[in-house]
Amino acid sequence: MDLSAFPYLQGNYAPVEEERDFGDDELVIEGEVPRQLVGAYMRDGANTAYQPNHYVYPLDGDGMIHAVYFNQGKVRYRNRWVQTSHLLTERKYGRTIYGSVGKLLEVPQEVIDAGGEPSPIRNTANTNVLYHGGKLLAMWEGGFPHLLNNDLSTVGLYDYDGALQPGDALTAHPKICPDSGDLISCTQRWDSPDYFLQVFDKNGKHKQTTRVEFQRKGIIHDLQITENYVVIFYAPAFHSVEKAMKGEDPFEWQPELGTKIIAIPRDGVSEQLVFETDPFFSWHYCNGFEEGGKIVIDYIWISSIPFTQAQGTGVEKQPRRMYRMTLDPKTKQVTNEQFSDVFCEFSRVDERLMGKQYRYGFAASSNRDWGDAHGYNCTGRYDFETGETKLWEFGEEANAGEPAYVPNPDSDREEDGWVTNFVYNPGEGAFLSLLRAGDFDAGPVCKIRIPGRVPNGFHGNWCQDLVL
Ligand SMILES: [Fe+2]
Secondary structure, three states, X not given: OOOOOOHHHOHHHOOOOOOOEEOOXXXXXXXXXXXXXXXXXXXXXXXXXXXXXXXXXXOOOOEEEEEEEEEOOEEEEEEEEOOOHHHHHHHHHOOOOOOEOOEOOOOOHHHHHOOOOOOOXXXXXXXXXXXXXXEEEEEOOOOOOEEEOOOOOEEEEOOOOOOOOOOEEEOOOOEEOOOOOOEEEEEEEOOEEEEEEEEEOOOOOEEEEEEEOOOOOOOOOOOEEOOOEEEEEEOOEEEOHHHHHOOOOOEEEOHHHOEEEEEEEOOOOOOOEXXXXXXXXXXXXXXXXEEOOEEEEEEEEEOOOHHHOOOOOOOOOOOEEEEEEEEOOOOOOEEEEEOOOOEEEEEEEOHHHOOOOOOEEEEEEEOOOOOOOOOOOEEEEEEOOOOOEEEEEOOOOOEEOOOEEEOOOOOOOXXXXXXXXXXXXXXXXXXXXXXXXXXXXXXXXEEEEEOOOOOOOOOEEEEEOOOO
16 A cells, blocks of 8 residues: 555554454563453554545544453453445455545446445444443444444444434444433434434433534534533534535635534423534533533634645644633623643543543643644643643653543542553554553553554543453
8 A cells, every 4th residue: 555645644543454363472561450450442543444545534544443351450452443334345346445535436336236335425433432231332423333242343333223314423422421321422414404412321222312403514523411411512614525526625614603512401302502602623522510500611622623724635733722611501601711731632531420520631642732633642631620731751752542541440539540542652662551540650550562553543442341
């Protein structure tokens, strides 16, 4: 593959070509694996199988899951592609057939006639992997999730027993309510501007749909829950399928429209609240909660949608920072303040405190003002109690991925869990790091070294009690 035209397929963004398995005897452990951990850390990411004709980071590229299974001090590593219908079709031909979300291609008639996947829009399944209701799902926000087995083999598209209809696109960023176990998610559709809040119970059974009406479909990537609301940002960021089919830049940023913030009552019946503010974009929330009748949202602020300037081959240049937003439902006033001057993205939290008062956020961070998305050489801890940002640097040229929180089964304290991520440090190689959430200064309590590379990816989660 000649990937030289694509900045986001260089270095540790380049795909790996093999599916591998490493047992305890092949992984080199530095430090000590916490014995009380039983489950798996899984992370999804883009791993293009064939040379693409066009590539938009972070939306394109075939989904691949990297998993580290923990069982009483023993660990195993495994990586597998998600066997989507688009990838299976391309495997049959041994080459790229489909285009990118930035440049869609008509599917050749002979491919369709031969039973290949007919949709020009590739469901990459590359964005997130989540274990909920006993189901392991690989997700991409433009379509259905893919159901996986614990060993990462692909079962196929999953429609929640018919709850999802053809054309429904489920978000890759649902949230789990720590009190009810409900999965709070949403669907959008390629043929409707509206947004549909979807709630599935702790067993994955559909229980509620709430419609939010929009004049125009926006790019809405994440959602945040609080005690009574689901909050979404409606930024002036749009994608046009028609333009993508014509080969024109399909992404639009219209700052004159400002950004709207919608608070959707979780009861599904109370009035939806709309707040208006200056234009900004965000991929990811950190957490949110309610205090004194106000809604507080912590999130990663970006000045505009990253790929409007040079989509396809351009490198993301927009600054991004942790912000705290306060919404007053009575006055509709929006207060939006920068929390830290550290460049960061991929924010996460102790999921037991999702939607509740909390102390620490964690994010992929940089201790240099590189101003692009290649520079996450640190894991950052954002202390909302003291205002302090603490960084652990893995190496000047390292790339440290999204930090997921692993709860300590023996403690409810945020400080007692671990913050885990895949790290690649040139000269040191690839490893899974575990930092003690309450003691960043001590560095990783454990590094699980993986032979070969684990490419930079997107989102992952701790899957409690999931074992091989
Ligand atoms: Fe995301």
